[in-house]
Amino acid sequence: MKKLSARRRHPLAAVVVLLLALAATGGLYAAFAPADKAQADETAQSLAIDEGKKLYAVGCSSCHGTGGQGSSDGPSLVGVGAAAVDFQVGTGRMPLQQQGAQAPKKKVIYSQAQIDQLAAYIASLGAGPNIPTEKQVSPEGADIAKGGELFRTNCAQCHNFTGEGGALTHGKYAPSLEGVSPKHIYEAMQTGPQNMPSFPDTTMPEKAKKDIIAYLDAVNGEKTESPGGLKLGGLGPVSEGLFAWIFGLGALIAVAVWVAARTAKAKKS
Amino acid sequence: MSSQENPEENLPSEQESAHGAVAVADEADPFADPGLPPHEHRVQDIDEQAARRSERTVALLFTISMLATVAFIASFVAFPVDKSVYIWPIGHISALNFSLGMTLGIALFCIGAGAVHWARTLMSDVEVADDRHPIEAEPEVKAKVMADFAAGAKESQLGRRKLIRNTMFGALAMVPLSGVVLLRDLGPLPEDKLRHTLWSKGKLLVNMNTNEPLRPSDVQVGSLTFAKPEGLEEHDHDFQTQIAKAALMIVRIQPDNIKDKRELEWSHEGVVAYSKICTHVGCPISLYEQQTHHALCPCHQSTFDLSDGARVIFGPAGHALPQLKIGVNEEGYLEAHGDFDEPVGPAFWERG
16 A cells, blocks of 8 residues: 555556546446346247337336337337337437437347347337348349439438448438348338438338348448459449549659659769 | 769779760860760670570460450359359459459559560660751751742732631631530520529429329428439329429438427428538538437538438538428328429529
8 A cells, every 4th residue: 555655646547547437436326236137037928118218218218218208318109110120229229328410320239139139119109110020121023223213312311332441410311231231221211210211102102222232232242342353442433543643643752753863874973 | 873883983094985086184175075874784695604594584474465365254154253262362253254354454464564674684775876957947948938938829819819818817717616605505505594493383202212293291200211203203204303303311300309480381291302402512411310400511511400400510521401391282292382482402593
């Protein structure tokens, strides 16, 4: 203890104390964080709504209100449907870590069973889109070319031509669609998460959604190969032009300087 | 370069030959022209071995270029268009693209590199000074030209026969008119095309995705739909011309949230139809944020508030997006109540 107090005026003492305090706060938060504590047992389907309500009360009600009616910190969840819950919680966007321009995709906290329970509870508050079935979202048998057309008409303005994403206003952005599962793409179109507009079946039928998913799988999926090699972000002429100007012209100038800098004379000066 | 760094070389004692003789400043001519620095030889000028080495290097570069061209043709024949290979650090790339690019690049680069090496090491590099001619002609030449011109003018009788002179001037002045008249073929004037679109009273709003007319119940709050006028089909010869003016962006906003009175009047139960063409330079604008009701243009970031008459809230656009007045017909389909009441798209000189 004497040793410790002798160093209390060390220039780094404040930093050390700050780090310890931060670690303690973080540790305590992690230990008592609502999401981690909310353990739900495997329950029968008939109890899913009850279980979902318990999970909701612990993990979601502080922002969305005790009955899903919404508050100044979060929108009402009445009528958003199970698909919205499956998308928001299943991609880790909810529960929200902090208020900001947009909820980012992050580590998924709940298990799929818990997400289904939450979804069942939210769906019981008001009718909304259901979680799509495997068959609904499968890109098999879909028209990729038609999907490309639909994507360019409806989606490309924000998500770019091959789903690379792009910037919106005030720090908001359209995320990249690379690696997003067909189910989540379908749910996003169906429900319109955050500032994304929705594309309900009335204006974009199920078949069209499948075509779009198939197109994304073809141009931005796991097996997609870029015939040009380096994609440079897949952003089109801007990044490609910048690359050509900086590296292409830079190499030409460097070679020209190198050639001219070396004298060909026998007598080196 | 060397003459500036080693001034001693310019001293008379360093001079080897008449070439590059350097004048020395003396009292009579303190600013004498120093002339060219003495010529310095390259290794290849002195050493025949080195010259042969250079010759071989140049020939090698040209040979590599030939081989690369052969490889280009071979890879064009050999690789199927969809074969993909992994090449570090580029990643997966089409084998055909990569080999064609590499071989053509090598072939061209080696011709250039060979030519540069040839010029630098073997071609003569003796400095040559070529003095400029005086621009003015000799007085005798000038006098002869003037005399010839005067004689020619006299012989042609141009000054005497005024009728010929005047008609010739007339003919020469008229000839360029032909070219001016041809400019008419640059295209018809736009007339009132910029002020009108295909929309007219009673035309149904057709969903671009399904090609079916829209009902108000199809359009949900927070959704985004693109519509075209009834009767315009994608295979029509003027589809692009017409859709470039008539494209619509349809959203639904809770009537309580619509701030602009006219927007509410021109909507149907909160379904509003706005032109999709940005009023700045005409980009298709459809980056709609459903929570804020802002539409952002991807070209220059003009932002419009669709809940407040599509007023410009940011960016270079000068006008709000034109709104189309809509309603429902007896069968319950959304229809236009006329054309836009102002020109869509970017401003133009006579827009007013």
